[in-house]
Amino acid sequence: MAAANNVGFAYGFNVHDEDATLHSSRPDTDDIPEAGHLVRDVIYGSNFVASHLVHFYHLAALDFLDVANAGLGLNKGPFCPRYGPNPGDVTYPYHYRIPGAGAPVNVTAYLTAQYVIALKLRRLCNQIGGLWGGRAPFIQGLxxxxxxxxxxxxxxxxxxxxxxxxxxxxxxTAPAAGTILKFIGTPFDFANFVNIEGGDLNKLPIVGTPGDSVYAGTMMFDVVAAACFYPEYFWLGNAYERFLAYGVFEKGDLANAIDDNRLLSRGRKNTGAKYSNQTGVLPAAFSDPKPTEWQSVLQQNVFESVYNSHYLYNGGKGGWKHPLQGETTPEPRRVPGHPTHPAYSWIKSPRYKDASDSLGPAVPYEAGPLARMQVNGDYYAGILYDLGAVGGGVGGTIPIGPFAGVALPQYGDPGPDLSAIFTGMGAMPNLGPGGYNLTYTGGSSLDRYAARQIECWKIANAMVGWLDRLEASHVGAVTSITRTPGADKYYPSSYGWTEAPRGALGHWMKTNMTTGKIQNYQCVVPSTWNASPRDSYGVPGPAEKAMEDVFVKDINNPLEILRVIHSWDFCMACAVHLVKKNGRGKKEETTIHIDPAPTCG
Amino acid sequence: MSISSPKKPILILGVGNTLLKDEGVGVHVARRLQDMDLPENVEVLEGGVLGLDLLDHLEEREKIVVVDAVDGDVGPGAIYRLTRKDIEVGNTRCLTSLHEIDLPQVFATADLMGIKIEPMVLIGVQPKDMSMGYDELTPEVEAAIPRVIELVLKEIGQ
Structure with a gap:
């Protein structure tokens, strides 16, 4: 089959459009001009940064932060309350621990202000997308x-x-206030709690009392500010330590020895630990030798099961299909003759075929920023410890909060003693003598948050280099070659791979060689890799697996589940579009939109 | 710092999802207005389902007219005229994804950012069917569109 994997592409804000763009590229050679690659990378880089900003501040942070507790009079959507508390709810301190109004430092007010600043920063990112892509989102410049x-x-x-x-x-290296690089900060901010920059929060309408929360910090810092109060999430939310990336930013790093010239490499990694031949902390030198444990990704090894999904394969539920033979036949009803349990998801179960894997023949992999950073050698269990001491170096500790002074985790470490937090809360499962009876593997919820910010930092800084290269060699240059449709350009089967901000995205296509028309088109999106139901072997997808050790204190306020689930950046609108009209319609009605889906992965 | 070009003072914004039949009525109205001869100071935009990305377009206007599907439990095709004070943001359910940000939440976020979205008028149409169907409107909603356009034009003094 035609391998499209060496054709450079990056894409704008609708990554599926981009995958489709790839299909129509000549798959055998990369004849896209370097200027074209770099323009794509700049557009796409701005989208990654915007997406990561929004994920952390506007979706995930609110699982840790009770904005109503900021003392700023914010008590309505979209901010709060997401879950609980009810008046007099004793679980409240357990649910939200970040100090708020009345505390010596109102961290809640500070982080709420950062929420607003991040909205403005997101706009700057979209302006870059607009400058190079014509408009943002849904750019047209590709x-x-x-x-x-x-x-x-x-x-x-x-x-x-x-x-x-x-x-x-x-x-x-010394970005001005209000810029993207300034706001992102550096990975060393993770432990450098004093690294707060003076900002203009006084201008924000939400900041009430000057001196109360008038700081402007960095995103790196903010992640740790939240994490310091919830350290058990370094041990919770683990999936399989199986990481998969298709790679992206095709000419983003000419020195990358791991994988072509991509800034972020394609590959698999089957452990959260540091590559054994990797030296240094961060960044892993791009020209490092190929990591010992790095493994290739082959498209022929991607298969999907519908055993627990609301779809049929050949009229039934059994078997596995490669995407080129893929079938999307929805079946919302229970299937006669199917084993006792009905399907429970509108998502298929993508798995990677690897006979050598101890998990079995069909291996669930997780995709996303943590997977990319793990594959690339830019993140591993204990990296926060390595970065930990103020100013960098080995031996970090949690800088603030009830666990201040406690060492950041390293690979294999047992969970912390949380008894101080859970006083009076009753017995909790998974708590061994010293804390959570789990070991740290570098694949936790907090690792996903941290890796996402490290990726943000890496991409934003790489963009500086891309601009330099464009200025040095490509001003006024041709950015695109012309492709002419024709029978000699068709391939009976082809595929396109890239990375959405939320993970590995693949499209597969079969073409009628006579008419040039598409015969079958299947998308396997990152949210299906991550959120898939159990496959025909009964193996849960990564997100379902990650919930296994999570103890929910109050079933009516399952924040613990959200903190795990939101550590991925699911696009459920991509995985499946399910609209229930129970709010706006008179009767319950379900509308189903099946994949391939039109949005972002 | 702004690198965008100056905005026209009056914005007509049609929002909704054209994949879900009547849910897309705002976009359909915007498309028809785009085909009309409107004054130089008026910009007509299809807002689609942009969510927070609408903020950039909403700020720095002298007048905003939004067209959207609105559920007021009246018969299909009923037309509403709402202002900011009529649109309440309740306590949010938990978002599973940022694609779920709706118009009231966009307004609330604007408040938080100090972005002024006023004076704003929302012309709403009661949908009948919001099931899958690309660019399809039910006859009731289709029949309401000429009147909606009249009302929009009246709002901008036409």
Whole structure:
């Protein structure tokens, strides 16, 4: 079959469009001009950063942060309350631990202000997308042969303004206030609690009393500020330590020895530990030798099961199908003759075939920023410990909160003693003599949050280099070649791979060689890798697996589950579109939209 | 810092999902208005399901008219005129994904950011069918569109 995997592509804000763009690229050679690759990478990089900002602040942070507790009078949606508490609810301190109004430092107010700043930063990212892609989101600047915008010095200058100059002459290493690089910070902020920059929070309408919360920190810092109060999530939310990435930013790192020239490599990794031949902490030098434990990803090994999904294969539930033979036949009803349990998901179960894996012949892999960073060697169990001490170095401790002074976890460490937090809360499962009776593997909920921010930092800084390369060699350059449709360009079967911000995204296509029309088109999206139900072997998908050790204190306020589930950035609208009209309609009615889905992965 | 071009003072914004029949009525109205001869100071946008990305388009306007499907438990095709004070944001359910941000939440977020979305008028249409169906409207909602357009034009002084 035609392997499209060496064709450079990156895409804008609708990644499925991009995969489709790839299909129409010539799959055998990469003839896209370097300028086209770089323009794509800039567009796509701005989308990754925007997506990660939004995921952390506007979706996930609210699982840890009770905005109503900020003392700022914010008690309505979309902020709060998401779950509980009810008046007098004794579980309250357990649910939300970040200090709020009345505490010596109102961390809640500070993080709430950061929520607002992140909205503004997201806009800056979209402006970059608009500069290079014509508009954002749903950019139009991509073509099968590259990218449509010409490379102008003006666009380069404006992008630098947004990234780090800020109208004040900021530099990549000393970015000006209000810029993207300034807000992201560096991985060393993880343990550097004093690394708070002066900002203009006074201008924000939500900041009530000056001195109460008038700080502007970095995203890296904010992740740890939240994590310090919830350290057990370094031990909770583990899936399988099986990480998969298709790779992205095709010409993003010319020195990358791991995998072509991608900034983020394609591959698999079957452990959360550091690559055994990896030296240094962060960043792993891009030109490091290929990591010992790195494994390739082959498209022929991707298969899907519908055993517990609301679909049929050949009229039944059995068997596995490769996406090229894929079938999407919805069946919302229980299937006669099917074993006792009905299907329970509208998501199929993608698995990777690997006979050597101890988990069995069909292996669930997780996709997403943690997977990309693990594959690339940029994240591993204990990296926060390695980065931990103020200013970097080995031996970090949790800087604030009830666990201040406790060492950050390293691979194999047992869970912390949480008795101080859970006083009076009654017995909890999985608590051994010293804490959670689990070992740290680097694949936890907090690792997903941390890896996502490290990726954000890596991409935003790489964008600086891409702009330099565009300025040095490509101003006014051709960014796209012209592709002419024709029978000699058709391939009976082809596939396109890339990364959405939320993980590995693949499209497979069969083509009628006579008419050139599509015969079968199947998407396997990251949210299905991560959120899939049990397959025909009874093996749960990563997210279901990750919930196994999670103890829910109050079933009416299952925040513990959210903190695990939101550590992935599911696009359920992509995985499946299920609309229940119980709110706006008179009677309950279900509408089903099956994959392949039109949005973002 | 802004790198965008100056905005037109009046914005007509049609929002909704055109994959879900009547849910997309706002977008259908916007498309028809885009085909009309409107004054230079008026911009007509299809907001689709952009959610928070609408903020950039809503700010720095002198007048905003939004068209959307609105459920007021009246018969299909009924038309509403709402202002900011009529649109309440309740306590949110938990979001499973950011694709779920709706218009009231966009307004609430604007408040938080200090973005002024006023004066704003929302012309709403009661949907009948919001099941799957690309670019399809029920006859009741289709029949309401000319009147909706009249009302929108009246709001902008036409």
């Amino acid at each position: 073509t099968p042969g590259g990218a449509s915008p010409s490379v102008s010095q003006d666009a380069i200058d404006k992008t630098r303004e947004l990234l780090y100059e800020g109208g004040a002459g900021g530099t990549p």
